[in-house]
Amino acid sequence: MSHCRQTTTLACLERSVERITGTAVAELRRRSPDEHRQAVEKQHGRKMRFVSRFPVIGRGHVLRDRVKTHEEIEAMLNEVLR
Secondary structure (H helix, E strand, O other), X not given: OHHHOOOOHHHHHHHHXXXXXXXXXXXXXXXXXXXXXXXHHHHHOOOOXXXXXXXXXXXXXXXXXXXXXXXXXXXXXXXXXX
């Protein structure tokens, strides 16, 4: 990142994003997330896929398909603390 030494971090990040995506930052800011997804899918000719490589910290995310309600968690906690 030697080309960024004389500029701001934001400007450096914007140049990197433009280089990687091939799209101007102003255009990326203008688009909604859905519009951006559609543009990427059209460019690559296939649907985007999002993959989680590890769980995000938090009750719902850790449990994934076994999500517990707040009340269930509180009841479990109360049971353990008895």
